[in-house]
Amino acid sequence: MFLASRMQKNMGSSILGIGSSKKLVNSEKPKVKFSDVAGVEEAKEEVKEIVDFLKYPERYIKLGAKIPKGLLLVGPPGTGKTLLAKAVAGEADVPFFSVSGSSFIEMFVGVGASRVRDLFENAKKEAPAIVFIDEIDAIGKSRAASGMMGGNDEREQTLNQLLAEMDGFGTESSPVIVLAATNRPEVLDAALLRPGRFDRQVLVDKPDFKGRCDILKVH
Secondary structure (H helix, E strand, O other): OHHHHHHHHHHOOOOOOHHHHHHHOEEEOOOOOHHHOOOOHHHHHHHHHHHHHHHOHHHHHHHOOOOOOEEEEEOOOOOOHHHHHHHHHHHHOOOEEEEEHHHHOOOOOOHHHHHHHHHHHHHHHOOOEEEEEEOOHHHHEOHHHHOOOHHHOHHHHHHHHHHHHHHHOOOOOOOEEEEEEEOOHHHEOHHHHOOOOOOEEEEOOOOOHHHHHHHHHHO
């Protein structure tokens, strides 16, 4: 009885749980700007190109410039990775779809993959947009290191779906840029870091003395 009840609760109106996945995704148009983010000046400089591309994609397309589909924000907990991601969306004035990597993982095989599909489907409808996955290591751990067993593992199916989604869209006039955060980049699956996926990393480190002073001024 418990198992049947849990299955019904997780899957909601859809057999793959797509109906319930929307509740796990926070969609907004952030009002956060770079001026609200202090102590990470180098990181802000590195992500400004993403803002420019989202605002003026035709410039980059005309020049044939390569813009990353995915950008990984790396750093210790509490350094402002999520706030920086919101600021990118706020500066570009685009929708921001945020979700925690752990929310994709369920006990039922296929639910996580359907949630990934649903997330990207909604982002594409609102493009240009940003998808932000916090704690991506929850679904993106190295398959070799974690001993995943073929396609029956829920985490592996979810990871494979994320890779497929990132491979399936281009940097066109209405782009979707994927930002992800982790404090454990060393555990990520190599497939996530290949060109065309999260092939660029931005360090969001602990602030130095000046950075801490700047944070106090903002808050």
